[in-house]
Amino acid sequence: MDTPLAVQARGITKCFGDVVALDSVDLDVAQGQIHGLVGPNGAGKTTLLGLLLGLAVADSGHLEILGTPLRRALAAPDGVAGFVDGPGLYPSLTARQNLAALAALRGHDARTAGVDDVLDQVGLTDVADDQARGFSLGMRQRLGLAAALLTKPRLLVLDEPSNGLDPAGKKHVHGVLTRLAADGTSVVLSSHRMDDLQALCSEATILATGRVVFSGPLSKLAAENRELDYRLLTSDPQAARRLALDAAAVRVVDDTGTRHDAEALVVRAPVPALDELVVRLVQAGIALRELAPLVSPLEAAFLALTEQKETGR
């Protein structure tokens, strides 16, 4: 059975003068999918999100949004909403007035447009009548999301929506995005935070210097990086270190200078070698109190992929 696509990009290239911001980028986003877009600064994420919003057109390649090919700027079909480089808000207007003014642009009044409803969804009902001038970054992000929700989008494009959010705000935003996806809205979001992606996204695309270095399910991304750094806390750090040094396929990472906890041991190993090390520690009567990857598998994969790309330039 066919999976309907909200975004289909093929060979998208975009240059700014001599700078190649996007280089033959392919992207597929299915209906109802939350798709993460990650990459280091300057990787081309914002440029790609701008193209999805219709702010600019690609120099070459084919981009289809909600079934409509985009051949000129500002031609994104109705149903596409979002923001890049932070939400656009007018500080002299209250949260409610910002949304009501946007609703009026589309010919709706605040009540029929559901201004109160979207304010409630993003958890800003209590400050609805406060001027946006006094809003924190997190509140501005949530108001920007509310503005996007006002248009009842079928494709939501968000640039760093979790920036500045406190845990409660993040919970609100994650809840909203998950519900939207469940209702069939596709979401493309960029983030620097792999934990956000892990919590929200089923698929991700990693960009580095304008090129796609990975695209696919997160599980595949995690699996691609087989060797991780693990932190071990044991009852006998010295003995544990000796065992680790003797173990096959295990390397002790000497990073005591960068860690506060000198008792911990950091090793780099594939999962089978790590399992073997744990068995040997237990056999030697050394209690294992803590074992955790130093960085998440996703983050490690991200770093590995983007660093490879950077060094390969």
Next chain:
Amino acid sequence: MTATLTHDNVAAARRVSVPRAYRFELVKLVSQWRIRLLVLACWIAPALFVAAVSQQSTLPSDTLFGRWMHATGWAGTLVMLGFAGTWALPLLTSVVAGDVFASEDRLGTWRHLLVAVRSPRRIFAAKALASLTVILLLVAGLAASSTAGGIAAVGDQPLTGLDGHLLSPADAAGKVLLAWICVLAPTLAFAAIGLLGSVTLGRSPMGLLLPALVALAMQLAQMMPLPVAVRLALPSYAFIAWNGLFTSPTQLGPLLIGIVVSLLWAVTATVLAYALFLRRDFTNQTYDGSARRAVTTAGLPLAALVAVTVAVLASATGASGSGIEQDKVQRSVATAFAHLYRLQTEQLNRPAVTEAQLKATATCDKGSVKVAAEGPGNDWRCVVSWHLPGIEVAGTAIYQLDLTPDGRFMADGDGPKEVNGYFLVRTPTGDAPNPLWQFDGNVDLLATPKG
């Protein structure tokens, strides 16, 4: 296998209509505290100012119509109009039109606005119309408030025109309204310069200041002894050309030229701003304009407009030099004197005379005999002669004139004391200001001198 999503309810890009975008821009403008403050100030402060000054013993006699503020409520609004043309209107256009595009740069909201409206053309139209609306509201406030303050404080008496003739209250009201309408043309020109600065210079403060700086430069130019064709080719001339409405006959030539030139500036600057706006790259968040681009794409076309206008005016009107010539000065002084003499005659309860009976003439000279009697300066000296019915000997009075390059003059009486040597005259009802002691006048820079 995948397929592209094709929802039945997915519509093609729908652009927001100009009226809706206009309302959106108006909401944003009016929500700004400085715009609200300006609206309040323009609707309240002029009334208070005019009413307060009208009650003072010393009047702003160096300002056109200032010396008549005790005599009629219509003088106050004209004093305000003079002040508005010099300072207030260029500053108001700076604050409103000079910021209407730059504010989006400052707030980083261009992308948001483009995604919402989906048409840079409509955004431009909406912003231009919204800023125009606010500017019109401010000008209307200045006019209505100063008029109300003058009428309430002094009353609806006849107004003495710039050549001394009396305008009935109804005439005065009509001409005051017309004068305020006329200054809308240069206000539009400076508003368009504001749009141009706002579009070209982005968030740079120079964009906001551009109309005020251009107005200041043009005012300085108007103070220089420039050829009359150059003077009329600048939109700032229309801020003073309304003076010609208060003479008889009305000096329509400079006024109409001033309005046409201002409207040409308004159209040219708006078209330039529009063209630059459509070419702008909105993907660049750090857009700060470019000084070189501002000069080449905005400054040069406007400089070319001035050059073409000067050439057209010089050939069409035949005007050359300063436009201030001995004969025109003499006629203007004699006309004003005759009108004001009748006013003084009425004050003193003497037998009425007409201007035709007075046959007033003036002989004016400038500086020493070695200096040609033309051009502006404060060294003009006039001897006015007039006749009274049944009296063979002609009366004479002396005036020192301070004549500015724009054709305005202030005549200061130098005797005899009974006619123009003292600032008060003794009337049957008590002392009153002597209309012949000092008076303002205007030389039509385009009028043809005749013998």
